[in-house]
Amino acid sequence: MLTTLLAPTAGNATVAGRDLRADPAGVRRGIGYVAQGGGTDPALPVGEELELQARLYGVGPVAERTAELCARLDLAGLERRPVASLSGGQRRRLDIALGLAHRPRLLFLDEPTTGLDPRSRGDLWDHIRRMRAEDGTTVFLTTHYLEEADALCDRILIMDRGRIVAEGTPAELKRRVAGDVVTVELADAARDAGRACAALAGLAAVREARADGDGLRLRVDNGDRELMGLMRALDGAGVELASLRLARPTLDDVFLTVTGRSLREAA
Template sequence: MISTRELTKDFVVSRTETVHAVRGISLDVEPGELVAVLGPNGAGKTTTLRMLTTLIAPTSGTAKVAGYDVAAEPGRVRRQLGYVGQGNGAGHSQRVADELYGQGVIYGLDRRAAKRRTGELLESLELKELAQRKVSDLSGGQRRRLDVAMGLVHAPRLLFLDEPSTGLDPQNRANLWDHILRMREQYSITIVLTTHYLDEADSMAERVVVVDHGEVIADDTADALKADLAGDQLLLTVAPGNQGPLQRLAEQLPGAREVQADGDRLTVRVADGPAALPELITAAQHNGVPVATAQVHRPTLDDVFLNLTGRSLREAESNASSNGKAAA
């Protein structure tokens, strides 16, 4: 569905300054996949999406969407995809049903087909009771559902969602995603998602692509990334005065890393925490070290980003925002 090779985008800020927003991204997305793209503000995520949706032209490299070249055949690309950007796309003074109907006509549907499609989406996204309401009167969650409906009105094969749930409360986020996933199942849509909510990527995406400084630095399932790049953390505490051999015991575990002994507390990273923890407890008991507590902490995608870049994703977002970088 998507194939890019060494895709780049430069923005000339002045005669002496050029921002290299995207530095050679190669990426493949298969039909039907739900792929999450993660990275801090300014990493190049949104710029990449804007190139793939033909909103801006690449500086170099190639990209095909649904079999069509984004530079040579932008019109054909647009017919195959839906795009839900970070801002609301509907006119504030328009009625919900009118916006959907008009969007359908713009995409080339005849009046009957546009009306039918509008009715289907109003029903599917639970907007039917809001059909005659002005967009300006909708809540944030209702507006985002309308944005998704507008992106789907022409029945695209591919849907781009650029931070679709940003600013929504947890209940509205969950509600929006319930609708998106049902629509994906109903229409067999391929979805490419950018998000700052790591739980969304972790629980819903089949693949996670991590982008930083305009490059792909990781690409795999969330579970594989967490296992390979972060690992589980074991936390052991012992009775005071028994901590002597703790670090030596932990270092004997297969694949143990980041071993830290601090007083009566021991932490260690391993690939398989549930399997390694009994081994560590047994070794402690055999060496006469009484264990007080033992826990396994499963890694998060933020742990993955920390391992890859030396900073957490939240920290990276904050730094990028405060620096005012507009390369996203």
């Protein structure tokens, strides 16, 4: 809806300074859009794709803008190669270059790193950071990778079943999750899970204790200081441990807290 591809069902919005309902053409002139599946022609050379996009938007000089985009997104030397011959990371960088051809104030990126290997994903993150820092471009990013949102975004909105259920900076959202996460793996979960949960739930520092697979998942205040107390309580209840792990809250924990289920379950 915000990119004008769907008619709004209700409400109003201003995008890139233009009214979405009254001036959709003005919105399109001010934004760039990179779809999840991309929009390139596999048979065309990289340089021709970029030149065509620049001409469609009336950007000139076309050759200079194409060279600038290739240099910015590490596509230099690939201008004559057909798009079909590019790697996944190179193709996503080309998609972004096409979205930037007309120097938009606002760029929509839809799942930009889906299917990329970790190195390509990291490289693309660096390009997005530079684009924002050097050009002042506002980036509107949708992603199912919450570590990606944590790494790139100044402000995050979490949506669940079509509604915004939480919003704020990554730090603000994490502060909504009280305590650290302690994962307890039991040597015999079938036998000891009930006793372990009862022994730990009675501790003042434990905010939450629930069964999770072969063990327990705890929400604990000052988890690093409480680990020895947790172990003593389990030992006193006659529960044998397999492992004990401490982790700080992540955006995955925030999603679980505000929706009641994991991102995988939501998908």
